Amino acid sequence: MTRSLWSLILLSSLAMISAGCGSSGAATPGPTPTPTPTPTPGTVAISFSDPKPVAFAQKIGTGNWTTTSLPSNGTLVLQLPSGTTQYGVAFVCTSTRLGGQVKQEQIMEADSRDGSSYSLQLCLPDAPSPPPTGSLSGSFDATAIAGTSEVDISIDNFGTGAASVTPTGSFNITTALVGVTDLYAVAFNSSHTLLAMKIVRSQTVPGVANGGNTITLAASDVITTSMPIAIPGTPAGFNAPVIIHFPSYVTPNGSYAIGMGPDPFRPTGYSVAPATQVQPGDYYLVDLIASSASPPNRSVSTTQYLRTAAPVSLALPSPWAVTPPTPAPLPTFTFDYTGLADQPAVADNASISWSQGSASFGINVVATANHQNGVTALTMPDLTALPGFFSLAPPGTTISWGASTWGGTAQFYVGTTVIPQTISRATGFGSYTQP
Numbered sequence: 001m002t003r004s005l006w007s008l009i010l011l012s013s014l015a016m017i018s019a020g021c022g023s024s025g026a027a028t029p030g031p032t033p034t035p036t037p038t039p040t041p042g043t044v045a046i047s048f049s050d051p052k053p054v055a056f057a058q059k060i061g062t063g064n065w066t067t068t069s070l071p072s073n074g075t076l077v078l079q080l081p082s083g084t085t086q087y088g089v090a091f092v093c094t095s096t097r098l099g100g101q102v103k104q105e106q107i108m109e110a111d112s113r114d115g116s117s118y119s120l121q122l123c124l125p126d127a128p129s130p131p132p133t134g135s136l137s138g139s140f141d142a143t144a145i146a147g148t149s150e151v152d153i154s155i156d157n158f159g160t161g162a163a164s165v166t167p168t169g170s171f172n173i174t175t176a177l178v179g180v181t182d183l184y185a186v187a188f189n190s191s192h193t194l195l196a197m198k199i200v201r202s203q204t205v206p207g208v209a210n211g212g213n214t215i216t217l218a219a220s221d222v223i224t225t226s227m228p229i230a231i232p233g234t235p236a237g238f239n240a241p242v243i244i245h246f247p248s249y250v251t252p253n254g255s256y257a258i259g260m261g262p263d264p265f266r267p268t269g270y271s272v273a274p275a276t277q278v279q280p281g282d283y284y285l286v287d288l289i290a291s292s293a294s295p296p297n298r299s300v301s302t303t304q305y306l307r308t309a310a311p312v313s314l315a316l317p318s319p320w321a322v323t324p325p326t327p328a329p330l331p332t333f334t335f336d337y338t339g340l341a342d343q344p345a346v347a348d349n350a351s352i353s354w355s356q357g358s359a360s361f362g363i364n365v366v367a368t369a370n371h372q373n374g375v376t377a378l379t380m381p382d383l384t385a386l387p388g389f390f391s392l393a394p395p396g397t398t399i400s401w402g403a404s405t406w407g408g409t410a411q412f413y414v415g416t417t418v419i420p421q422t423i424s425r426a427t428g429f430g431s432y433t434q435p
Contacts, residue, residue: 044078044087044112049121053091053106055388059381061086067386085112086371090381092388093123101359103390107381111370114345114411122413134206137172140164140185142217145196148187153215155181155203157255158248176205182254185215194258196221199251199277218276225272226260229286230313235300241290241316242266244301248285249273255285272309283307283419288314298322299427305419322403322428325350327435329392330363330380333403335372337426340407345369347411349404350378354393354434361390366413393434402429 048070056076058068061084070076078087086109093104106122136155142148145167153171154161162171167187183200198221200210209215229247234240247259247270259267270286287303300316318339325331335348346369353362367378383389393399406412408423 042080042082043116044080044110045075045117046078046089047075047119048091048123049074049119051093051095051123051125053093053123055092055386057090057383057386057389059088059090059109060084065090065381065383065386067388080112086110087112088381090383090389091123092390095124095126097124097127097129099129099358103359103361105361105363105383105389107363107365107383108413109365109367109371110411111368111373113370114368118411120413132178133175134178135172135174136176136181136183136203136205136207136209137170138209138212138215139170140168140215140217142167142185142187142196144219145187145217145222147189147195149190150188150192151217152184152186152188154184154186154256155205155254158184158246158257178205180204180253182251183209183215184254184256185217186256187217194223194260194271196223197249197256197258197271197274197277199254201251201279202253220276221274223271223274225309226269227272227309228269228311229259229267230311231266231288232313232315235290235316235319237292237294238290238298238300238319239293240266241288241314244287244289244303245285249282250285251279251282258284259286270309270312284309286312286314288316290316292319297428297430300425301427302422302424304422307419317407317424317426320405320426320428324428324430324432325401325403327399327432329434330382331401332377332379333401334376335378335403335405336376337405339426340405340424341369343407343424344409345411346405346407347413348372348378349402349406350380351402352380353400354397356393356397361393368411395434397434398431399434400429400431402427404428 056068056070057065058078059065088109090107095102140151142151148167151164152161156177160173160176162173181203183203185198186194187196189195196217198217200215203209231241242265246257246264247267248255249258258271261268284306289299289301292298298319300319302314302316304312320337323334325333333350340346348367351364363380365380384391404425404427406425409421410418412423
């Protein structure tokens, strides 16, 4: 598995709140909210969503890491003695993705001030290669939308669909991913301006869309409003900022690109979903990233989530001159970045990854600012002696490393996205040879 693929997998697992760091410009909705457990004074309750980790460890205060297990109800409760606020939880995720085995060691180091009850969904489900597909068929009618010259039917986060140059017709998408998806029927004019949008929710693949009824775009589905997107200038030594995902309207089982402007990677605005199609749980996603030009080993990015459409200004944080870690089986990272210190919730994220044969391994450590309490050093803990945790890479292995500081309204690792919210991050990455 290539480094870029591992990076995609790692970022996807960490960005469940960020509507995904997926491929093809598609936005992935966050996980289904987990009922919040009722905390008890002196405890931290962490609920784990499916797929569950295969091994667990915990650390209380300055104590040692010890093996623990997940109760049958899926909630791990950490007991904090009086006067102790710091804790750690570590777990191992395994999955088969794109034909290779992936093993991830996730380590959370936090403080009770970060929250005494939350859910985590950092383990990724298996992804068969190729994934199973089926057909989704149906019919549409957009004759009520004046100026329509094209109708698109989109599923799979606008990655799969069908297009018609007539306002009425039928469709048969034969490469739809098996499962439940939201379907977007959208009308465009000859300039490819979005005119109307209708969302048909919770469609099953394989199957027939809308219960066999024609998907009809009505006058109430016309898009009448747009909002501006302000994109800042380029940081010194960086390439021009670009959109990561196209500006999107995200629903529980899908999303659709709604950005406007001649350059989809630097849009000037986005369309506001018609009121007839808005439901609780939907949101808008707009993000931006700028990468260093030479060497290309740093980036800064900002993501905005909105329940209600509003003007967006994607101000980027200041770049971070990351100090590469000294090569070691379990390296120490220096987090001396202060560009997000004014944010309510800040966390440092260090990761290493490597490949052995067809398998990929990764260790990811998240430490909140409350846990670090001003300490800039973050050393990856040695958990190799604990049951279920894996061995480190052998000498001579190429190790890819990454370091990010995140800032936002709420900690980014929790299982549901806090919306509205702006999340910014400054990142550095590189590689070394395992000594």
